[in-house]
Ligand SMILES: Nc1ncnc2c1ncn2[C@@H]1O[C@H](COP(=O)(O)OP(=O)(O)O)[C@@H](O)[C@H]1O
């Protein structure tokens with residue numbers, strides 16, 4: 001899939017394109033990107049924008065700048081910069097745009113995730129451009145995604161996009177960081193994301209970027225496993241967007257999986273985070289290596305952490321091997337209670353009465369890393 005034959009595109013814009021001088025938002029690169037969005041929409045494509053840059057855009061309002069600031073000040077910069085950034089985008093378009101600010105806390109809760117999906121679809125149905133960013137002003141370590149590469153992949157999956165386009169300050173993925181190694185070579189196509197691909201990725205070297213190439217490869221893995229073709233391209237160059245519109249690849253393309261994951265399995269694997277652990281006995285663990293099996297209370301040897309009904313948990317072996325992520329039908333409190341009652345005579349009956357702790361369709365088997 002390329003831009004010319006795509007139907008719905010998520011475009012992610014890095015901070016350096018929004019505020020190249022860290023002195024507020026600049027139109028220098030955004031104008032070309034905005035024109036590209038207008039062209040895509042006039043060709044009948046639906047576009048969702050994931051825009052970084054609130055911290056970079058707001059940092060000029062604080063004398064010390066972003067680099068050496070505390071987390072609290074960065075949140076304040078994000079809150080101030082976000083309005084400036086939205087106003088800047090809005091100036092380029094003669095159609096309406098809408099702001100959605102998300103945290104991981106929103107995406108990992110299935111009800112809120114579905115609510116986000118419905119909002120995005122309603123906006124697209126009405127010709128409104130959704131502009132999404134992490135809600136940096138309210139995030140905590142526990143709640144945040146932390147980088148907009150991974151956020152854009154989660155959004156692309158939620159929006160049922162067919163292309164994810166990450167616009168950065170480099171031409172694509174190189175075999176090593178091109179800002180540090182003159183002989184680095186551009187990788188044009190990645191058919192499969194392996195450890196070798198991750199090994200090529202270094203950190204961000206700009207003042208404003210978060211995550212560098214590592215988070216872009218993580219994002220590509222999330223998106224391609226959902227069947228989404230993923231591009232990393234250079235947003236500084238006008239030619240990038242001309243080539244994309246011609247259906248060409250001006251940077252690096254990560255090919256989608258031949259057999260994408262089922263949507264709920266994908267959400268559990270790549271978006272939901274585990275609230276606790278269910279340690280399972282050897283026989284069940286062996287069965288799970290082959291195929292998803294309902295998990296009964298009698299298969300459990302230990303419960304770790306606190307979780308509620310409907311939370312995502314990690315299913316693992318006693319030796320620590322990560323087997324699956326699953327949505328639990330029971331809370332850790334009830335499962336611990338059952339375990340404590342193990343010795344009583346009517347416990348077997350109780351365990352049978354409660355049904356599976358995890359149903360077969362709520363298990364996402366994890367690939368071995
Ligand atoms: N193998 C690599 N190929 C390309 N860029 C790399 C690589 N390893 C590290 N980088 C760094 O990643 C940066 C892009 O990531 P980042 O600064 O987070 O951009 P953005 O703000 O667009 O998300 C590049 O400018 C480069 O310094």
Ligand SMILES: N[C@@H](CCC(=O)OP(=O)(O)O)C(=O)O
Nearest residue numbers: 015052053054055147148210
């Ligand atoms: N949410 C942050 C962006 C974090 C981020 O991932 O930045 P970048 O690496 O430039 O895409 C902000 O708006 O400043």
